[in-house]
Amino acid sequence: MSKQRVLTGITTSGTPHLGNYVGAIRPAIEASRSGDFESFFFLADYHSLIKSQDPEMVHRSTMEIAATWLALGLDPDKVTFYRQSDIPEIPELTWFLTCMTAKGLMNRAHAYKGAVQTNEEQGEDADHGINMGLFSYPILMAADILMFNAHKIPVGRDQIQHVEMARDVAQRFNHHYGEHFVLPAAVVDDKVAVLQGLDGRKMSKSYGNTIPLFLGEKQLKKHINKIKTNLLEPGEPKDPDSSAVFQIWKAFATETQTAAMREQFANGIAWGEAKKQLFELVNSQLADARERYETLIQDPAEIEKILQQGAEKARTESQELIAKVRQAVGIRPLV
Numbered sequence: 001m002s003k004q005r006v007l008t009g010i011t012t013s014g015t016p017h018l019g020n021y022v023g024a025i026r027p028a029i030e031a032s033r034s035g036d037f038e039s040f041f042f043l044a045d046y047h048s049l050i051k052s053q054d055p056e057m058v059h060r061s062t063m064e065i066a067a068t069w070l071a072l073g074l075d076p077d078k079v080t081f082y083r084q085s086d087i088p089e090i091p092e093l094t095w096f097l098t099c100m101t102a103k104g105l106m107n108r109a110h111a112y113k114g115a116v117q118t119n120e121e122q123g124e125d126a127d128h129g130i131n132m133g134l135f136s137y138p139i140l141m142a143a144d145i146l147m148f149n150a151h152k153i154p155v156g157r158d159q160i161q162h163v164e165m166a167r168d169v170a171q172r173f174n175h176h177y178g179e180h181f182v183l184p185a186a187v188v189d190d191k192v193a194v195l196q197g198l199d200g201r202k203m204s205k206s207y208g209n210t211i212p213l214f215l216g217e218k219q220l221k222k223h224i225n226k227i228k229t230n231l232l233e234p235g236e237p238k239d240p241d242s243s244a245v246f247q248i249w250k251a252f253a254t255e256t257q258t259a260a261m262r263e264q265f266a267n268g269i270a271w272g273e274a275k276k277q278l279f280e281l282v283n284s285q286l287a288d289a290r291e292r293y294e295t296l297i298q299d300p301a302e303i304e305k306i307l308q309q310g311a312e313k314a315r316t317e318s319q320e321l322i323a324k325v326r327q328a329v330g331i332r333p334l335v
């Protein structure tokens with residue numbers, strides 16, 4: 001039997017943060033190293049245009065995210081690593097899938113529903129500020145996934161619904177046009193799927209509460225010191241499970257280290273001390289990668305070369321698939 005395929009993408013609309021690392025990049029790279037899977041990783045730059053109309057930001061972020069994955073040990077010879085916009089078959093497949101997607105399904109997407117709800121709460125028109133990219137974003141994501149017949153999609157919890165939608169759309173397409181697509185499933189790492197940010201909410205660029213992944217040591221320390229805590233004094237027992245400091249600790253620590261920190265919380269560790277230990281743990285795990293990152297960022301031509309090689313590899317598959325799909329839907333030469 002051929003190996004299972006793992007595929008994931010990161011939207012290029014910001015600087016990678018600890019939440020991206022823990023929730024997506026780290027598990028994906030680990031899976032690719034195990035050799036048990038065939039891995040596809042890509043920069044979702046088309047997706048970034050839904051939220052960011054700042055060209056410099058989109059461009060810069062693409063470079064930062066590519067450098068991040070490579071610095072963290074992604075081996076482009078062992079995986080297929082590419083940029084979404086280098087694969088013209090993806091937007092083409094998006095259209096074929098769009099015509100197989102019920103509008104009602106898209107009405108139920110959390111990201112869209114959330115935006116409508118915010119508008120209603122603020123007394124705005126329901127559609128205020130919502131572009132069609134946001135509305136149909138799950139279809140573009142479905143094309144990313146179905147294009148390469150991926151089985152497993154490592155994602156954060158907020159993306160599970162999108163993977164399920166990709167599955168629905170695939171099923172509908174297969175039912176109507178014949179079996180072309182593998183049905184994908186989301187994989188969520190229960191231990192570390194969602195990291196809390198500085199304010200205790202989910203770490204997310206949309207909340208502005210992130211800790212960027214490759215800050216210099218001083219800046220990293222500064223950010224960790226900004227994590228919100230309560231007013232309990234040193235010596236007073238603290239609740240680890242409601243603490244962002246502890247949650248981030250847990251995402252980087254071994255089980256033994258986590259148990260030890262839990263005990264320190266029970267024994268009333270001072271917030272300052274807990275943060276100092278957290279800084280040391282995170283810093284020690286990221287220091288080497290940070291150095292590789294700095295080197296790569298100085299050499300965009302090298303990164304571009306790696307992406308072009310990835311696109312070439314990916315397109316041997318996407319061209320083959322799109323040819324079959326065109327055929328299946330009736331878009332083919334007349335004779």
Ligand code: TRP
Nearest residue numbers: 007008009010011044047141144
């Ligand atoms: N929408 C995902 C996010 O915001 C990124 C993404 C785009 C993705 N296409 C994908 C993730 C395909 C997994 C598979 O995090």
